[in-house]
Amino acid sequence: MNVLICDDEWRVTEQVSELLQKHCAENGMQVRFHLFDDPCAIKDLAGYDIAILDIDMGDFSGIDLAWRLRKEKPGIVIIFLTNFIQYAPEGFEVQAFRYLLKTNMQERLVPYFEDAVKEVVRKKQIITISVNSELIDIPVNHILYLESNLRIVIMHLIHDERTEYRFYGNMTDLSEKLEDLGFLRIQKSFLVNMEYIEQMQYEKVHLRGGIVLPSSAKSHKELKQHYLKWRGKNRWAIS
Template identity: 30%
Template sequence: MVTIFLCDDNKQTINKYDSLITYLAKKNRITFTLSTYESGEALLFHLADSPNLADIIYLDVLMGTLNGVDTAKRLRELGCDSQIIFLTTSEDYVFEAFDASPVQYLIKNSTSVERFEEILLRAISRAEGRKTEMFVYESGGVRKVIPMKEISYFEIWKRLVKVHTKNGESVEYYGTMEQLEKQMQDKDFLRVHRSYMVNLQYIGKFTRPSLILKTGEVIPIGVTYAKLVDQAFSEYISRLSIHR
């Protein structure tokens, strides 16, 4: 079951995307529920106590008092891990939208049905994957797990690995950076220093010689990693590229 929320201040637009999502879900044999909201305030009110009710949230950018980007940022502050997809008539907010870690930024009336379907299926895949993907480590002879989405960064000193989570907590185990790099390959984690590896989804700003995470923590960038970090950060931002 996939839970989808659609937020737009235009009823015609809500009806249009409600019908499109329903059509595509049935076409791909996806069981889903769809709830609609006509303002960012209404969406935030509904999710205030349970920010992760939705797997996917479609957000109009240009709404009334509270626009979609600011709504998304407030949702992230509440701890919302939903897959956010912006729908808009303007390209002006694409870089500002990056802070909300969206799946995509799509232009209304210009995005083809095929492209919309591709993004929807990607979001569903990511949502399902994040529900089950775990980081496994061993401590005191006991195998333990942490949801990947909860990890903001790893810190290593000698052979002690410290796993930092988004809520400010941490756990420790013994291992090496080489083992960690192999384990986190293709997991959207990037080594930025001989002692640090970060979750790309938590990067707020790239300001040499450091990264500022969305948790407020500052992570140093090693001189030998600067070029790689710059490239990886640029590629990550490019996921917000405009699609029509």
């Protein structure tokens, strides 16, 4: 696992690295840390799994760097460090995983890093489907949602060369396998990746890309509670 640390104060960059290297050594984690105090010096933007970035770095902000990283590697997990709470909305725009005030770094950096590692592992998980007797591996974070039509399952994809796969399958079995990976069965025929839910309304769910799917009115309260619980554990937070 490769971790990028970038802060225009080298002292802070080293402090973050020392805290996390100590944690990784104590827990037997194989992690490579790449330290920079100049965002313009970073070349291999697609080579990192986690990025820990200062937001305010002069002319080239951490937000600018985050957009570039996100473009090269959509699944990168980003933690912002800052002294200024007012930058929080900008972090939300670039899908930051966590937002950490530097005054709380000693207490919160390691727990946030552990959460980020779990998110990287989750994003790297794959499921295998059989299409015309060919076994195909699909990264879980490439699945937008699954749709069933009789015995045919249509897997709709995002961040992939293909837009969908069709295969024989059972939605109940798929739901049981994918529930722990962040999927929610919003209706008998639809299983959605909660990472891409933008809004949950009564009887419908809005997904990234302007997709709107029907959801169960009878189970609306339960579905929303399940989603909010997942979101609280996995989405952007400030501390």
